[in-house]
Amino acid sequence: MNYREALDTLKRHGYKYTGKRESMVQLFNRKDRYLTAKEVLEEMQKEYPGLSVDTVYRNLSLFEELGIVEGTEWEGERRYRFHCGGDHHHHHLICTECGRTKQLNLCPMNAILGEPEGFEITGHKFEIYGTCSHCQEQTEAKGGS
Missing domain, CATH: 3.30.1490.190 (Ferric-uptake regulator, C-terminal dimerisarion domain)
Structure with a gap:
């Protein structure tokens, strides 16, 4: 997954390009690693100071459902990264x-x-x-x- 594919996926499924969603996609594209919801919130609050944790979790859940990000758990916390894509099993x-x-x-x-x-x-x-x-x-x- 990359920035353009992620935005195209949102559009294809009928979701709006909001500034927050686009910023979140940019963040995953830029970081290229697993991020916790807290890390996503802290990074995004630089641009959106009033951003709530609920908004972050809602969008992470949507992104995971659409295959934009993939999640895993370690050390008792859910973490997310851009879906690595491809059809091969790995x-x-x-x-x-x-x-x-x-x-x-x-x-x-x-x-x-x-x-x-x-x-x-x-x-x-x-x-x-x-x-x-x-x-x-x-x-x-x-x-x-």
């Missing part, structure tokens, strides 16, 4: 420091489970959490382990 490596992701173009489910007898799998999610090389370098530069 999973993600997710940096818990910066929220950036890297596609994992193989499916560990095949190795773990194969095709179980008497059960049709209709979906699954597999995410690996850790620290990306950029964040590791920053930690080492600061004298961390």
Whole structure:
């Protein structure tokens, strides 16, 4: 997903281009990582000081429903990023420091489970959490382990 595709998706489904929605799309395009609703709110309140958390959650929910963003949960909090698009099945490596992701173009489910007898799998999610090389370098530069 990118900025133009996101706005086209809103339009195609009959939703207005509001300044707030467009700003939220710009934010996800610019950040290119998972963001919490709180981070979205804080960033957007710079331009829209009276923006409510309800408006942010409503639009995040709409964006997720339309496939503009995808959500995940970690550390007890829902986080969102631009939907990575594409029709091929894949999973993600997710940096818990910066929220950036890297596609994992193989499916560990095949190795773990194969095709179980008497059960049709209709979906699954597999995410690996850790620290990306950029964040590791920053930690080492600061004298961390």
